[in-house]
Amino acid sequence: MSLTEAAWGEEKDRYGGGARDWAPVPHRISGLAVAGVVAGVASIVAVLLIGLASLFFAVPAAGFGLAAVIQVRRGLRRGLGLAVSPLLLTVVWAVLLAVGLGGSAAAAKRYESVTGLRAGDCFDRTEGDPERPFIPAGVERRDCTAPHDAELLGWATTDDQRYEFRAYPGEALLSEWAAAGCRRIHRDVIIDPPTQPAGAHLRWYVPRETEWAKGGRAMSCYLSFDGERPSRPARLTSDRVTEVQLRFLVAVLDIRYHAPIALADGPIADRRxxxxKVAAGYSLLPSQLGRGPWPAAAEPAIARLAEESTEARDRWMTVAETRTDESFTEALAAVGPATPTDAELAARAALGLTP
Structure with missing residues (x-):
């Protein structure tokens, strides 16, 4: 017996009669696991950017991960931790997707189209380009007794119906239509302009070309409150004023509504x-106030207000009849502020109206 055979015999005796038959250990990492990790990471990035569409990355990630685990368990590849990673990334993706969909549902419930609001509804505006009057993606409806930054007054329509079935008229023309229509609505629903919340401005939303193509013609008129957010409605409804109060407010409406426009910055032609219109309002004021009866406490102030109307009418008529910008400015300076006179304030107080 050779030395080699003797040594082999000793080995056989040491290990119980023969060398053990061990399965080969794989040396390669699963390529499916690597692909699954890449797809899993891509799915997480995609869910943050494109939401549900990230499913196209998540499904392959889960499939690659499952196949990689099977490979490793069968001993065909190594790297069980790497093989499980795509499955864990898919779980993370699912959690992020659920959170995102839940947030979207909450936002959809919270925000709604401004065209779905009713006249008199209050809302908070969403972020957008303040220089463009286009309808926003959504607004948040608010109770008018809670702080809010806008109140819907109504909807303007196109004056020129020839455009009803024609091409999109453009932002400039729509804004012109909205300005005219919304001013009429504003005058009709804000019957006591002096009591408007501070910082109130008349604004409007107009449809985009895509909305126009789908039949959208509504131009939403609303008050925007740029200063302190009010906690009361700006519109006056019949349940908020008495018949006597309403009669007085209608009598002075043209004066109170148009005087601030004439005194504010803007095109001279519009201000003239x-x-x-202020002069016309003062011309009609004596007859309007003569339609009593008025409460006894208010009669002296109302009589004084009617007496003052002739002089006020003449001053405003002088402004309206000016021919140059310079003469307009000079005549307007003689008119004074647009605030109610002492007689009007006394009448308001006697009628129980807010000063």
């Missing part, structure tokens, strides 16, 4: 037109 507003001055003419």
């Amino acid at each position: 037109t507003a001055a003419a």
Whole structure:
């Protein structure tokens, strides 16, 4: 017996009669596991960017991960931790997707289209380009007794119906239509302009070209409160004023509505037109106030207000009849502020109206 055979015999005796038959250990990492990790990471990034569409990355990640685990368990590849990683990444993806969908559902419930609001509804505006009057993606409806930054007044329609079935008229023309229509609505629903919340401005939303193509013609008129957010409605409804109060407010409405327009910055032609309407309001005021009866406490102030109307009418008529910008400015300076006179304030107080 050779030395080699003797040594082999000793080995056989040492290990119980023969060398053990061990299965080969794989040396390669699963390529499916690597692909699954890449797809899993991509799915997490995608869910943050494109939401549900990230499913196209998550499904392959889960499939690659499952196949990689099977490979490792069968001993065909090594790297069980790497093989499980795509499955864990898929779980993370599912959690992020659920959170995102839940947030979207909450936002959809919280925000709604401004065209779905009713006249008199209050809301908070969403972020957008303040220089563009287009309808926003959504607004948050608010109770008018809670702080809010806008109140819907109504909807303007196109004056020129020839455009009803024609091409999109453009932002400029729509804004012109909205300005005219919304001013009429504003005058009709804000019957006591002096009591408007501070910082109130008349604004509007107009449809985009895509919305126009789908039949959207509504131009939403609303008050925007740029200063302190009010906690009361700006519109006056019949349940908030008495018949006597309403009669007085209608009598002075043209004066109170158009005087601030004439005194504010803007095109001289528009301001001159507003001055003419103030003068007309003062011309009609004595007959309007003569339609009593008025409460005894208010009669002296109302009589004094009617007496003052002739002089006020003449001052405003002078403004309206000016021919140059310089003469307009000079005549307007003689008119004074647009605030109610002492007689009007006394009448308001006697009628129980807010000063």
